[in-house]
Amino acid sequence: MPLSRVVRRSAIVLVVGLLALTARQALSDAPKPPQGGPPPQGGAPPARNPWAPPAPGTKAEQHYQNIQAFKGLPAEDLMPAMQFMSAALGVDCDHCHVERAPEKDDKRAKQAARRMIAMTRAINDGHFKGEREVTCYTCHRGSDEPERVPSVDVKEHDEEEAPAESPVAPILEKFLAASGGAEALHKVTSRVMKGTMSGAGPQPFPVTVYAAAPNQRATVVETPRGESVTAFDGKGGWLGGGMRPPRDMSPAESAAASLDAEFWLPETLGKRFDQLRVLPDGKVDGKPARHVLAKHASDTPVEFWFDAASGLLLRVVKKTETPLGQLPTQIDYTDYRAEGGVTLPHAWSVARPGSRFEIRITDVQQNVAIEASRFRKP
């Protein structure tokens, strides 16, 4: 598959990616010197800054300094590829990179990674008609040294398989009833939730979630670098904050954000997708759970897990494309409590390989006026 193929990612990839980059920037307090020389003088071209967001339409080799394997790839797709490799091998960026000089080839692991990218491409081109069947993770499984010897561990088959073609309607109906029912849901048309976000830095950040029916949502995190906003205005999503100018989400990022923005989700979940299928039951945090796979158009499928006992939504798993494979984002909902006739999660965690943050809500106000400008890109 050509790497230049348009790659779809979700808002989460970007938000977590930016947080990861911000953390790296914070570590290197001095500005990064341009490679191999004194700072540019007078008329010298500006040094290329790998941490600056690439301009739309830029190729990786135009934005970065030492691109060989990913020539032709849109520059904005390089970081998702880096995140995928880190996750597939279970390593940090430093495993392959010299600190503050990612363009250098000093580390053997970086050189090995280039050979591995070529090998993986050759396997898929030569044996799987160019489909991305084999990825770094197929062999590495979260380790930098793939296993050669099969394990003697015997798998226990204690999970009950759901009967074939188990209907999805009862699962969705139970979710709606557990959430308060359609009538109670519709009595609430807006909601402001305040709490904290932890896991993105050493200190928790204050967070406010603004939501309005049918599908507007803005999450505002107050970081030491200013407000960071992830929003969906009912039609499209945008990201803003800190010192960066706000920008529109890609169509796939928007699609992912629109699911989070669904105000009456317990009622509308079934209508959002073209195809819903019940998979074998499993467990979420030790609780027996019903498992539903939802597909819509050409988007990557979304997995939903519902508490078999209460019927409430426990987990959503979305997968986003990177040039090397898909990265999962898992959102776990906990601490369900009633607010004005509606049962809502008061905590949720957002996890990706190697990163996780949690939002805890301490204050909920419903049917309050929210200015339309809250949801609109400034």
Ligand code: HEC
């Ligand atoms: C398994 C090894 C590996 C890991 C882990 C890895 N990278 Fe890379 N990185 C590479 C390779 C290989 C290249 C060069 C790609 C090419 O030749 O097109 C690269 C290139 C880059 C570049 C472009 C540098 C330039 O100017 O040429 C940046 C920036 C970068 N990586 C950042 C990161 C970050 C941030 C992480 C952690 C999230 C990371 N990398 C994790 C292997 C790795």
Ligand code: HEC
């Ligand atoms: C077909 C299986 C397979 C695939 C696919 C694969 N690898 Fe590997 N990789 C290996 C094996 C086996 C080794 C160990 C070779 C050795 O022991 O010298 C290895 C070694 C490496 C190493 C060197 C170990 C280290 O960290 O110093 C890196 C880095 C690496 N792989 C990165 C990747 C990346 C990135 C991808 C995806 C683009 C990838 N590999 C895909 C099988 C694979």
